[in-house]
Amino acid sequence: MTTAKTGSTASGTKDGMPSMIAYLTRVLKTPTIGAFWEELAEQAREQNWSHEEYLAALLQRQVADRESKGTVMRIRTAHFPAIKTLEDFNLDHLPSLRRDVLAHLATGTFVAKADNVILLGPPGSGKTHLAIGLGVKAAHAGYSVLFDTASNWITRLQIAHQAGRLEAELKKIRRYRLIIIDEVGYIPFDPDTANLFFQLIASRYEQGSVMVTSNLPFGRWGETFSDDVVAAAMIDRLVHRAEVLNLTGDSYRTRARRELLAKDRAGRD
Template sequence: KAAGFPARKTLEDFDWDAQPAARQQIAGLASGGFLLEAQNVVLLGPPGTGKTHLATALGIVAARHGHRVLFATATDWVTRLTDAHRQGRLPQELARLRRYGLIIVDEVGYLPFEQDAANLFFQLVSSRYEHASLILTSNLPFSGWGGVFGDQAVAAAMIDRIVHHADVLTLKGASYRLRGRGIDSLPS
């Protein structure tokens, strides 16, 4: 698992009946063309709707196309950038990460960021803008990102750069994890 994927999940494993609206868009992305144009992918939706699964599957596609890929949670990325910043090597770290054709940032929104962390994350997004792809997943719509980053202006500037060249998919419905378990819904 050199790329850091939490589990091996592929497009072939995905049950499209659970997310019929996403099928065509994902099929388009599966050609890998988005990586050549430094396009981003944003997967939004409630827990268990397949965001991490699809982000991983697209990461595997990217690796198959010969791109270098790194997967980590938003919290892990912030830890990594904070360490680099403390050691005075943030520019070098951002330059190194730009050599990865795809960086996946999973779970934006589960944990809020400190102001410093939000600024570091903004720098990651800026450094990749029109240069290399990002895939982000979040349980929150963009309107909720200001609360995560603790600053509406930073969140707005970041979303602007992410979405300028991006496919945004909103997954819907009940958690796939709860299927057949007699649980109707999660708190929302």
């Protein structure tokens, strides 16, 4: 008596193989492989791929999908107030901003080295837009990012301090490779608040990247932190390994309003 051979499907896949692969991809948590292995197998047969080429194509599809989902998650958990990109930023109104420096920062290598970025300039110069754009680039590069205003960072630290868990909160924040502190200088801090802010900066010194935007030059940070000595110590830690960008030029928002008004007048003429 002869034993019946295992049958094959029209595409060349052995009976039972799809269910086995479905099971294995669930166990391995590789859903993209589970969804595309058959389609790529057909393409491999048609184009005479080697086993290695087929495996590489399948793994590349899985990795690309995972990285895409990871980027979406990192951007979501960064809590940006809005998604702004560097590509959407009009650099023409900031002639002092070096394009090569901005392009280098966009690679995210400063995060890998735990370096800092300081954006200084008057209101409306585009500091927040650039900070968010660089944060988004860092998220795409695989780095965890957390964004908030200086006042909200302080509120977070005050709550932790009052609950007796400031050190635990600082440790939690250190898990993020990049934190962005927006709008330093808009609201003055009392000495106790300034000390909390100093602890945040000191806890990340050479451990994680900090990006700061401020409307004040460094010489006036003593006004914000109620103490020139504390301000100097904070600046020393921030700029030790940092790229400092001084933004000068027309207000981004004012220029946009002027252009809008000009178009409106031209439309009425």
